[in-house]
Amino acid sequence: MSSRFPERRTAARFLALACAVCAPAGAAAQATTALRVCADPDNPPYSQRDESGFENRIARLLADELRRPLEYTWLRDRRGFVRKTVGAGLCDVVIGVPVGFQALQTTAPYYRSAFFFVNREGGADLRSFTDARLPTLRIGVQLIGIDPGTSPVGYALARHGATQQVAGYTLAGAEHPPAQRMVEDVAAGHLDSALVWGPQAGYFAARSKVPLQLVRAEAPPDMAALPFEFSIAVGVRPGETALRRAIDDMLVRRRADIDAVLATYGVARTDATRMEAAP
Amino acid sequence: MFFDIARLAPLTCFAQIEKMTKTPILLCCSLLALAMSTGPRAQEIREGDWPMAARDHASTRFSPLADIRTDNVANLKPAFTFFTGVRRGQEAAPLVVGDTMYITAPYPNELFALDLTKPGAPVKWKFEPRPDAGAQGVACCDVVTRGPAYADGRVFMNTLDAQTIAVDAATGKEVWRTKLGDITKGETITMAPLVVKDKVLVGNSGSELGVRGWLAALDTRTGRIAWRAYSTGPDSEVLIGPAFKPFYAHDRGKDLGVSTWPPEAWKIGGGAAWGWISYDPALDLVYYGTANPGPWNAEQRPGDNKWTAGIFARKPDTGEAVWFYQYAPHDQHDYNGTNENVLLELDVKGSRRKVIVHPDRNGYVYVIDRAAGEVLSATPFVKVTTSTGIDLKSGRPVLNPATETRMGTTVRDVCPASPGGKDWQPSAWSPRTQLLYMPHQNMCQDMMTFQASYIAGTPYLGAEVAMYPGPGGHRGVFGAWDPVKARMAWSIRERFPVWSGALATAGDVVFYGTMEGWFKAVDARSGKLLWQFKTESGIIGQPISYRGPDGKQYVAVLSGVGGWAGAVVSKDLDVRDGTAAKGFASAMKDLPQYTGKGGTLYVFALP
Numbered sequence: 068m069s070s071r072f073p074e075r076r077t078a079a080r081f082l083a084l085a086c087a088v089c090a091p092a093g094a095a096a097q098a099t100t101a102l103r104v105c106a107d108p109d110n111p112p113y114s115q116r117d118e119s120g121f122e123n124r125i126a127r128l129l130a131d132e133l134r135r136p137l138e139y140t141w142l143r144d145r146r147g148f149v150r151k152t153v154g155a156g157l158c159d160v161v162i163g164v165p166v167g168f169q170a171l172q173t174t175a176p177y178y179r180s181a182f183f184f185v186n187r188e189g190g191a192d193l194r195s196f197t198d199a200r201l202p203t204l205r206i207g208v209q210l211i212g213i214d215p216g217t218s219p220v221g222y223a224l225a226r227h228g229a230t231q232q233v234a235g236y237t238l239a240g241a242e243h244p245p246a247q248r249m250v251e252d253v254a255a256g257h258l259d260s261a262l263v264w265g266p267q268a269g270y271f272a273a274r275s276k277v278p279l280q281l282v283r284a285e286a287p288p289d290m291a292a293l294p295f296e297f298s299i300a301v302g303v304r305p306g307e308t309a310l311r312r313a314i315d316d317m318l319v320r321r322r323a324d325i326d327a328v329l330a331t332y333g334v335a336r337t338d339a340t341r342m343e344a345a346p
Numbered sequence: 347m348f349f350d351i352a353r354l355a356p357l358t359c360f361a362q363i364e365k366m367t368k369t370p371i372l373l374c375c376s377l378l379a380l381a382m383s384t385g386p387r388a389q390e391i392r393e394g395d396w397p398m399a400a401r402d403h404a405s406t407r408f409s410p411l412a413d414i415r416t417d418n419v420a421n422l423k424p425a426f427t428f429f430t431g432v433r434r435g436q437e438a439a440p441l442v443v444g445d446t447m448y449i450t451a452p453y454p455n456e457l458f459a460l461d462l463t464k465p466g467a468p469v470k471w472k473f474e475p476r477p478d479a480g481a482q483g484v485a486c487c488d489v490v491t492r493g494p495a496y497a498d499g500r501v502f503m504n505t506l507d508a509q510t511i512a513v514d515a516a517t518g519k520e521v522w523r524t525k526l527g528d529i530t531k532g533e534t535i536t537m538a539p540l541v542v543k544d545k546v547l548v549g550n551s552g553s554e555l556g557v558r559g560w561l562a563a564l565d566t567r568t569g570r571i572a573w574r575a576y577s578t579g580p581d582s583e584v585l586i587g588p589a590f591k592p593f594y595a596h597d598r599g600k601d602l603g604v605s606t607w608p609p610e611a612w613k614i615g616g617g618a619a620w621g622w623i624s625y626d627p628a629l630d631l632v633y634y635g636t637a638n639p640g641p642w643n644a645e646q647r648p649g650d651n652k653w654t655a656g657i658f659a660r661k662p663d664t665g666e667a668v669w670f671y672q673y674a675p676h677d678q679h680d681y682n683g684t685n686e687n688v689l690l691e692l693d694v695k696g697s698r699r700k701v702i703v704h705p706d707r708n709g710y711v712y713v714i715d716r717a718a719g720e721v722l723s724a725t726p727f728v729k730v731t732t733s734t735g736i737d738l739k740s741g742r743p744v745l746n747p748a749t750e751t752r753m754g755t756t757v758r759d760v761c762p763a764s765p766g767g768k769d770w771q772p773s774a775w776s777p778r779t780q781l782l783y784m785p786h787q788n789m790c791q792d793m794m795t796f797q798a799s800y801i802a803g804t805p806y807l808g809a810e811v812a813m814y815p816g817p818g819g820h821r822g823v824f825g826a827w828d829p830v831k832a833r834m835a836w837s838i839r840e841r842f843p844v845w846s847g848a849l850a851t852a853g854d855v856v857f858y859g860t861m862e863g864w865f866k867a868v869d870a871r872s873g874k875l876l877w878q879f880k881t882e883s884g885i886i887g888q889p890i891s892y893r894g895p896d897g898k899q900y901v902a903v904l905s906g907v908g909g910w911a912g913a914v915v916s917k918d919l920d921v922r923d924g925t926a927a928k929g930f931a932s933a934m935k936d937l938p939q940y941t942g943k944g945g946t947l948y949v950f951a952l953p
Binding site: 107110113142143144145146147148150151154163164165166167168169209210211217218219221222224225226230231232233234235237238239244245246264266267290292293294297 | 483484530531532555556557608609610611614641642643645646647648754796797798799800801802803804805806807917918919926
């Protein structure tokens with residue numbers, strides 16, 4: 068990665084020089100303006116302060132493509148994340164948000180995912196919310212803890228009688244993300260199954276010493292009105308339309324690279340990808 | 347001299363130390379120690395003092411001072427101001443003991459002592475508790491604090507990062523500090539502590555984040571935790587034992603704090619004790635409310651979810667629960683039970699009863715027998731659609747299924763809205779008029795489509811909550827409630843929710859503030875506006891009255907909009923995002939046109 072730094076710098080300098088000759092000064096300034104990304108410093112597999120998360124990799128691709136230096140504002144992704152980062156003027160881009168996310172303008176989506184049942188091989192093999200065993204199985208689910216919001220899978224469990232054995236995993240008070248703790252508890256046999264969002268399900272299951280299986284959690288028939296699948300896009304500061312368009316272009320141009328990054332991190336997706344289509 | 351001293355609370359003895367010789371001081375304190383040991387009694391309060399947020403243990407917020415009256419209040423003028431250094435929501439009550447005023451500011455929770463003997467009340471000392479900056483991101487509803495408490499020559503304060511600190515009132519030096527909660531678990535403290543006998547009582551905030559609620563008692567001398575009573579879990583941790591005699595049958599049984607939840611859910615079940623505490627020295631019981639259950643959606647936690655959204659009576663020495671009543675079994679509207687409990691003696695159906703008067707988030711004013719925990723009456727004070735009444739036989743609300751918040755279903759006309767008919771903003775009681783002066787809301791809400799949202803990389807569904815004014819089109823009311831006749835004697839409509847506390851005085855003048863920044867004095871008997879003053883920012887603080895060293899009556903209030911209702915200004919929320927502040931922002935879009943941020947104390951007196 069670091070070997071690319073000088074190359075990019077040279078390119079930027081060259082571009083700045085060229086623009087100084089042929090374009091107004093404003094354009095030159097823009098070429099060297101950093102791409103300012105807001106990210107959680109400790110939320111694998113998405114982002115890490117050492118830039119080892121898949122969203123960090125995508126941010127790097129983005130910055131390289133835009134020929135801008137990459138700059139981070141780090142903050143735990145909790146209530147008020149967008150307000151305290153983009154809203155406070157500290158950064159302009161959040162690499163992963165659902166399409167239609169109100170607080171930001173969103174690009175075209177670059178992947179789509181769903182929640183997955185994470186099962187231990189040879190275990191309960193839970194595949195559906197309509198499974199008659201649902202009320203008696205020990206099932207893990209992440210709690211959001213912001214009323215009145217909750218995850219659609221949490222609702223599906225409750226509607227289908229899974230209230231007595233369900234274990235809620237909160238964001239607060241633990242070293243590791245709830246998704247990681249749930250997957251570890253499935254592996255250890257503390258849970259029969261866990262409902263985990265795709266990117267985390269794929270990543271943590273792949274790192275388990277015990278073989279685990281992912282089964283997509285389809286919306287039960289009575290909850291067809293609720294979304295169980297979400298398209299993920301890049302979120303951009305409202306008003307920064309030029310930047311949003313530039314990122315949209317880049318998402319098309321670097322589609323293969325982005326797919327490769329997502330595949331490397333084991334992101335469980337529900338959209339067809341070029342990686343899968345490739346021989 | 348001797349009798350004067352004996353009438354004073356021990357705290358006054360300490361306050362007088364510098365002025366007196368040592369001998370009478372020692373005498374005074376030992377006498378008081380004797381008096382204290384003869385049986386439980388309320389802290390005696392000098393007429394001109396305001397030593398705790400609600401002034402007294404009965405939580406009346408009534409000042410016996412009567413120099414400022416209905417016929418002269420129009421001449422009220424600013425005497426001095428003081429900037430707290432923080433332009434965030436100022437919900438604290440200033441305290442006055444002797445010649446000193448004590449003020450706590452929002453995070454970073456600096457504590458100021460102002461010298462009232464000098465012109466302009468200069469700072470005597472300032473104490474910086476230096477709380478963990480991470481606490482700001484955890485607090486649900488602005489980084490507010492609701493004030494300190496004074497006793498025995500010490501000022502007790504809470505910090506947003508869940509510490510209680512005792513500070514020497516004379517010097518501003520820290521005496522002890524005790525860490526009570528963990529911000530990484532979502533625990534913060536915003537409430538005002540209450541000192542009862544030799545204990546300071548403190549409760550946590552954070553039910554939305556899956557904390558487990560508790561009330562703790564700390565030794566005032568050492569800060570050692572004497573007991574901690576949880577709001578959920580096994581009886582041994584809720585401090586339920588042989589003394590527990592709840593009035594209603596469904597509150598009796600073993601370990602209901604476990605069995606009324608799905609397994610393990612009580613461990614993150616909420617029920618924080620972030621509101622007000624009252625104390626009855628004759629019964630030797632403290633009363634406080636518990637917050638909403640959390641963090642699960644209501645469908646995921648079938649059962650009554652005890653002991654959330656209710657009121658506990660406990661013995662202050664041991665923490666043992668004596669009774670409990672639940673306002674909202676299995677709450678699904680964020681109807682916390684944490685509002686103030688005003689301890690009164692009222693004629694109820696022909697007999698004199700010792701009662702609690704409690705205006706709840708759910709829109710009813712409850713009158714509860716405070717020895718037995720029996721609900722004597724419950725009357726709506728705002729439009730209520732979530733229930734059709736309170737069944738006095740069972741004590742349970744009769745719920746309206748049409749307003750149940752089911753995901754995927756649009757629910758309209760939910761009244762009161764989540765902040766309730768009335769939120770934290772405390773009422774005042776005048777024994778002269780027998781009226782409870784209630785600042786409150788007039789708001790309903792719709793819960794509509796479910797927006798995709800994202801926290802820590804996991805999608806969730808944020809219900810689009812739109813709050814709007816209730817009948818009449820105004821969002822706030824300041825009303826005088828007659829608890830015997832169970833009706834409003836008079837009420838004043840306000841554009842915004844009245845998010846400030848109320849102050850009643852023996853001069854029959856009642857004070858409150860508005861979110862536009864008006865500080866108002868009204869006639870206690872008629873509600874007629876007698877005087878008003880526009881401060882720099884919206885008022886959400888608790889007005890108080892005291893007698894200054896010059897013998898004059900003063901009225902003081904902090905100005906500085908914020909809190910849940912005012913977050914659109916204090917937290918610079920984008921008013922285009924109606925879901926901000928859990929939907930409250932949608933109803934407060936015009937607030938920035940009326941006021942800006944502030945953080946200033948205003949003190950008024952007659953010329």
